[in-house]
Amino acid sequence: MLSKRIIPCLDVRDGRLTKGIKFKGNVDIGDPVEIAAQYYRDGADEIVFYDITASHEKRNIMIETVRKVAERIFIPFSVGGGIRTFDDMREVLLAGAEKVSVNSAAVRNPKIISEGAAAFGRQCIVLGMDVKKVSVSDKIPSGYEIVIDGGRQFTGLDALEWAKMGQTLGAGEICLNSIDADGTKEGYELKLNRLISSNVNIPVIASGGAGTPEHIFEVLKDDKADATLIASMTHYGSYTIKEIKTYLSTRGVKVRMNW
Amino acid sequence: MIAIIDYNAGNLTSVKRAMDYLGKDSIITADYSEIISADRIVFPGVGAAGRAMADLKKRKLDRAIVEAFNDKKPILGICLGTQVIMETSEENNTECLGIIKGRVAMFAAESSGMKVPHMGWNSVILKRKHPLFQGVEQGSEFYFVHSYYPVPEDPDKVLGETDYIARFASFLASGNLAAMQFHPEKSGEPGLKILANFSKWDGRDYVE
Numbered sequence: 016m017l018s019k020r021i022i023p024c025l026d027v028r029d030g031r032l033t034k035g036i037k038f039k040g041n042v043d044i045g046d047p048v049e050i051a052a053q054y055y056r057d058g059a060d061e062i063v064f065y066d067i068t069a070s071h072e073k074r075n076i077m078i079e080t081v082r083k084v085a086e087r088i089f090i091p092f093s094v095g096g097g098i099r100t101f102d103d104m105r106e107v108l109l110a111g112a113e114k115v116s117v118n119s120a121a122v123r124n125p126k127i128i129s130e131g132a133a134a135f136g137r138q139c140i141v142l143g144m145d146v147k148k149v150s151v152s153d154k155i156p157s158g159y160e161i162v163i164d165g166g167r168q169f170t171g172l173d174a175l176e177w178a179k180m181g182q183t184l185g186a187g188e189i190c191l192n193s194i195d196a197d198g199t200k201e202g203y204e205l206k207l208n209r210l211i212s213s214n215v216n217i218p219v220i221a222s223g224g225a226g227t228p229e230h231i232f233e234v235l236k237d238d239k240a241d242a243t244l245i246a247s248m249t250h251y252g253s254y255t256i257k258e259i260k261t262y263l264s265t266r267g268v269k270v271r272m273n274w
Numbered sequence: 275m276i277a278i279i280d281y282n283a284g285n286l287t288s289v290k291r292a293m294d295y296l297g298k299d300s301i302i303t304a305d306y307s308e309i310i311s312a313d314r315i316v317f318p319g320v321g322a323a324g325r326a327m328a329d330l331k332k333r334k335l336d337r338a339i340v341e342a343f344n345d346k347k348p349i350l351g352i353c354l355g356t357q358v359i360m361e362t363s364e365e366n367n368t369e370c371l372g373i374i375k376g377r378v379a380m381f382a383a384e385s386s387g388m389k390v391p392h393m394g395w396n397s398v399i400l401k402r403k404h405p406l407f408q409g410v411e412q413g414s415e416f417y418f419v420h421s422y423y424p425v426p427e428d429p430d431k432v433l434g435e436t437d438y439i440a441r442f443a444s445f446l447a448s449g450n451l452a453a454m455q456f457h458p459e460k461s462g463e464p465g466l467k468i469l470a471n472f473s474k475w476d477g478r479d480y481v482e
Binding site for chain 2: 272
């Protein structure tokens with residue numbers, strides 16, 4: 016049986032983590048390569064790097080980071096943030112990432128999904144969706160709207176329609192981030208995850224809101240998600256990956272326990 | 275020297291990086307004579323079967339693989355490489371290399387209601403021992419990402435099976451050829467162990 020995946024997400028700016036990360040009993044480290052290696056040893060199933068480097072000129076720093084990570088960890092990892100063009104995708108994949116995630120760029124230019132899938136295979140292309148709850152309308156029948164540029168810009172796109180379209184265009188996976196739940200540590204947006212996951216047949220990664228292992232359990236049970244993105248829960252030593260997986264396992268969720 | 279066959283099929287560099295990490299000499303090559311003279315061969319790949327076979331034929335690498343197999347050279351098939359060694363694939367109705375008898379089928383996504391591709395970590399139930407799995411802990415999981423799977427005719431060629439939608443053959447072996455549907459180069463320590471075992475395997479199908 017397929018295991019549910021636990022995926023730490025690291026925010027990187029100019030080749031450094033935006034905040035230092037401190038595992039249980041460890042000193043603060045800002046190097047994404049070291050942190051990725053530590054998560055690899057600790058049993059992460061996959062790692063996501065989110066590049067928030069503001070200037071496009073500094074992109075090569077991220078590529079260098081990707082190259083170094085690929086020499087050290089032997090599990091899949093993906094890179095999102097700042098992927099605007101087909102060439103950006105290509106560069107990241109050639110440097111050793113398994114997948115690329117496109118978000119705002121895909122809303123502006125949906126063709127980037129199909130071009131990427133045709134060239135690299137759909138398993139390489141993750142559609143990142145930032146979603147906000149809005150009132151139900153003719154335009155937004157699901158009551159969830161796609162926002163871009165870090166949540167500042169509403170797009171008029173219905174989240175469910177966009178998820179289906181992304182799948183049709185060739186996305187191999189969806190990373191579903193609830194802007195409302197993000198940072199609250201009060202749990203994932205369960206209704207949103209159920210809605211999207213039950214209407215597409217590609218894997219869905221739940222993102223935004225995780226504060227406790229129980230939150231992760233809630234979103235993984237009944238196939239509301241195939242994987243979860245976590246950040247602060249493990250970054251600052253509150254939990255280890257092993258503690259989270261042990262908890263899930265005792266509650267009947269299949270996760271990878273040997274690594 | 276380990277030859278990693280280059281036929282335009284996706285992420286070849288990840289196998290190379292894993293070999294570098296293990297301190298094993300390897301080259302990514304599409305050169306017939308380089309492949310024929312290598313000590314062992316890795317046949318990796320992600321992508322579609324139709325295009326893969328076309329690329330192999332264009333570069334005459336289909337012959338190189340079959341010759342190396344007949345020559346008793348250790349060969350490791352990974353993911354698409356594992357599918358292409360079968361006789362035919364439902365993907366693009368492709369005629370493949372035919373080193374192992376049988377076909378490649380697509381997961382029945384619609385009738386099962388399950389998601390396709392099969393993406394993520396899953397375990398391999400070993401039916402019998404093999405040198406490549408020596409030292410790999412029982413219950414270890416491996417990283418899969420695929421929509422098609424091999425269906426060998428001869429059950430003796432199936433050494434490991436995995437449950438997804440139905441139980442399918444995830445690890446095949448035939449003499450000096452070992453082939454896996456998962457990605458050992460992306461499967462953490464158990465995967466690296468398989469690659470390390472392969473790099474010293476003499477191509478014989480026994481366990482000491």
